[in-house]
Amino acid sequence: MSDLVIYGMVYMLPIAPFALYGMIDKASRGMVPFVYVLSLLAMAFTARSYQLLSREFPVAGSAYTYTLNGLGAFAGFLAGWMVLLDYIIIPGLLAVISGAAMNSLLPTIGRTVWIIGFVGMGTILNLVGVSVTARINKLLLCLMLLVLLIFFGVGGWALHEGKGHGELTMVAFLNPHSFTWAGLGAGVLLGSSNFLGFDAITTLGEEVRHEKRHLLGAAGIGTMAIIAILAIAQTWVAADLAPGAHILSADTAFYDIARYAGGNWLFVLVSVSTALAFGIPCAIVCQMGVSRIIYAMGRDRQLPRVMSRLSRRNRQPWVANLFVAAVTLLLALEFQNHLDEIALFQNFGALSAFGLVNLSVIGYFRFKKQSTKLFSHLILPCVALIIVAALMSAMRLETWKMGGTWIAAGFTYYWMSRRFLGRDPCIQA
Numbered sequence: 001m002s003d004l005v006i007y008g009m010v011y012m013l014p015i016a017p018f019a020l021y022g023m024i025d026k027a028s029r030g031m032v033p034f035v036y037v038l039s040l041l042a043m044a045f046t047a048r049s050y051q052l053l054s055r056e057f058p059v060a061g062s063a064y065t066y067t068l069n070g071l072g073a074f075a076g077f078l079a080g081w082m083v084l085l086d087y088i089i090i091p092g093l094l095a096v097i098s099g100a101a102m103n104s105l106l107p108t109i110g111r112t113v114w115i116i117g118f119v120g121m122g123t124i125l126n127l128v129g130v131s132v133t134a135r136i137n138k139l140l141l142c143l144m145l146l147v148l149l150i151f152f153g154v155g156g157w158a159l160h161e162g163k164g165h166g167e168l169t170m171v172a173f174l175n176p177h178s179f180t181w182a183g184l185g186a187g188v189l190l191g192s193s194n195f196l197g198f199d200a201i202t203t204l205g206e207e208v209r210h211e212k213r214h215l216l217g218a219a220g221i222g223t224m225a226i227i228a229i230l231a232i233a234q235t236w237v238a239a240d241l242a243p244g245a246h247i248l249s250a251d252t253a254f255y256d257i258a259r260y261a262g263g264n265w266l267f268v269l270v271s272v273s274t275a276l277a278f279g280i281p282c283a284i285v286c287q288m289g290v291s292r293i294i295y296a297m298g299r300d301r302q303l304p305r306v307m308s309r310l311s312r313r314n315r316q317p318w319v320a321n322l323f324v325a326a327v328t329l330l331l332a333l334e335f336q337n338h339l340d341e342i343a344l345f346q347n348f349g350a351l352s353a354f355g356l357v358n359l360s361v362i363g364y365f366r367f368k369k370q371s372t373k374l375f376s377h378l379i380l381p382c383v384a385l386i387i388v389a390a391l392m393s394a395m396r397l398e399t400w401k402m403g404g405t406w407i408a409a410g411f412t413y414y415w416m417s418r419r420f421l422g423r424d425p426c427i428q429a
Contacts, residue, residue, distance in 0.1 A: 001215050004201050008223030010137045011197030011285045014144050014230045018274040019097055020190060021238060022253030028187030029178035030242075032235040038184070039191035040228040042391065045384035046354045047198045047224055049361045051217025052376075054202045056364070058216055062202045063353040064293055064302075070360025070368070074414070079356040080297050081410035085349030085403075086196065087290030088324060092331030093342050094286060095119050098279030099332070100251075101271055115332045118279035123325040125284050126291065127316060140280065147273040148234060154262040155237040163261065164241035172239035185394040189347065192391065194231055196350050198224045199357075200289040287328070291320040348403040351392050358384040 017024075021032060028035045053066040063083040068076025099114035125136065159167055198220035238257045245260035247253045255274075259267035295317035298307025309319045335342040358381040365377035395403075 001219055004215060004219035005223050005226070006137050006141055007285055008197055008201045008219060009227060010141055011200045011289070012194060012223065012227045013277055014141075014148055014227060015234075015270075015274060015277055016194050016227075017231050017235050017238075018254045018270055019101075019278065020194065021235060021257075022247070022250030024187050024190050024235075025239075025242070025253060026250045027190060028183050029175070029180065030172070030239065031174055031179070031184070031187065032191075032239055033172065033232045034174045035184065035187040035191040036194070036228060036231045036235060038188050039195060040224065042188060042387045043192055043195040043198065043224065044221070045380060045387060046358060047195075047217075047221050049358045049381050049384055050199055050202055050220055052361055053357065053364070054216040054220075059296070062199055062289075062293060063357050064297055066364075067353075067356045067360045068300075070362075070364035071356070075356060075360075077297075077302050077414055078407075078410065079353050079360075080293060080302060081414075082349045082356070082407075083199075083353035084290065084293060084297075085406050086346055086353060087200070087286065087293060087349075088327050089331060089342060089346040089349065090196075090286040091119070091122065091290070091324065091328040092335065093346055094278040095328060095332040096336050096342065098275045099336060101275035101278075105268070105271060105275075111336050112333060114279075115336060116329065119325055119329045119332065121280060122284050122287050122328075123321060125280075126287050126321050127311070127318060137285065140277070144273065144277050147269060148230065151234060151258065151261075151266070151270065152237065154266055155241060155258075158261040159237070159240060164244045168236060168240055172242075173236060182394075185390070189391050189394050191231075193347055193350075195224050195227065196347075197227075197285075199350075199354075200285065287321065287324050291317050291324050294320040294323065345399055345402050348392070348395060348399050349406070351388050352403070355385055355388045355392075358382075358388065 017032070017036075024032045024035050050062075050066075053070070057065050057069055059065055064076055064080030067079035095115045095118045096111075098118050099111040102114045103109065103111045158164070165172065201220045201223065202216050238254055241257050241261050242253075245257045247256045255267050255271050258270040294303060294307045295310075296308075297303040298305055298320065307320045307323065308317070310316065311318045331342065361381040362378055365371040365373070371377045
């Protein structure tokens with residue numbers, strides 16, 4: 001259980017608000033802590049659907065496996081295709097964030113060099129085996145929590161000394177004068193990306209001992225709650241310090257607030273820790289998650305079977321890992337100056353897969369197993385579906401266009417693989 005929670009915390013990153021604060025603040029007009037509360041509630045319903053299905057199917061594949069068994073082979077492929085978009089973009093997104101942060105501190109070294117270095121390091125650490133990465137994750141998580149503790153201490157002291165609002169206020173949490181539904185929706189869309197890692201825990205179903213696999217769903221929900229508490233706390237402190245800070249841009253808002261609270265040393269500490277956290281531990285676990293989904297789809301012949309090859313030495317899906325590394329590098333280099341576009345494109349894949357997983361709860365329990373639990377197996381997943389639809393409706397037209405292109409590519413691949421290659425999915429339920 002502890003390894004699963006650590007994996008989830010590293011995936012979601014306790015200090016992720018350091019990088020996202022400015023964008024959420026701009027969208028929500030200053031109500032960042034409230035956005036994180038709503039984001040937690042929005043994702044909790046879908047997390048519960050994952051918990052139910054992970055108990056039934058504790059194997060690799062996550063959304064792909066659940067939808068395959070709940071709605072059928074084609075729906076399973078579509079869920080896998082959409083979650084593949086989510087997971088395969090995340091490592092590239094992280095590499096861009098880390099490269100930009102390090103480039104701002106060391107301008108003489110370009111973003112491209114940093115991106116190649118972070119992608120290479122994550123790939124090597126993934127190939128050495130899950131037991132090694134688990135130990136590295138524990139060490140890096142401790143360092144992230146230490147940085148967060150330092151920020152709480154310095155930020156709290158700065159408020160005590162009269163900086164910003166001089167105390168924690170409800171105005172920084174929820175300001176009715178700046179409240180708009182559109183702004184709140186856009187903020188929640190961005191804030192919910194902090195909690196997308198709860199589903200990644202379920203990709204490790206085959207690397208957890210059989211008698212412990214029932215803990216997958218519980219670990220996801222528990223981790224999400226811990227990350228939410230930390231996110232709300234740190235953004236609340238930052239929001240009450242913000243009125244006195246000189247914020248240069250939305251991308252650097254949290255770092256500028258840290259400089260105002262504690263000086264240049266805190267600015268450097270927060271900036272470097274953000275770059276390293278996104279670039280090393282989070283990139284490791286993100287690449288680990290997507291490689292296992294590709295492995296599961298390759299094993300079931302939904303993707304080329306070569307993707308299911310395992311290393312003889314440590315049983316790692318090495319072909320899938322190298323494929324993810326190549327795609328990550330290409331995406332990161334292409335979008336290195338368009339961070340917002342790649343972030344929203346990633347959310348499109350995640351939320352689409354979440355919708356199919358919620359439908360799978362209804363399909364599997366209500367129709368296949370003839371469950372009579374109306375509230376648990378029908379009403380709650382329907383609420384989750386409505387929330388997912390509401391979040392997706394807040395996306396930009398450009399995001400929908402890119403998402404539609406990805407879906408069209410998936411339909412084309414699915415049809416051609418069956419029409420010309422004669423592939424039928426070899427299901428392993």
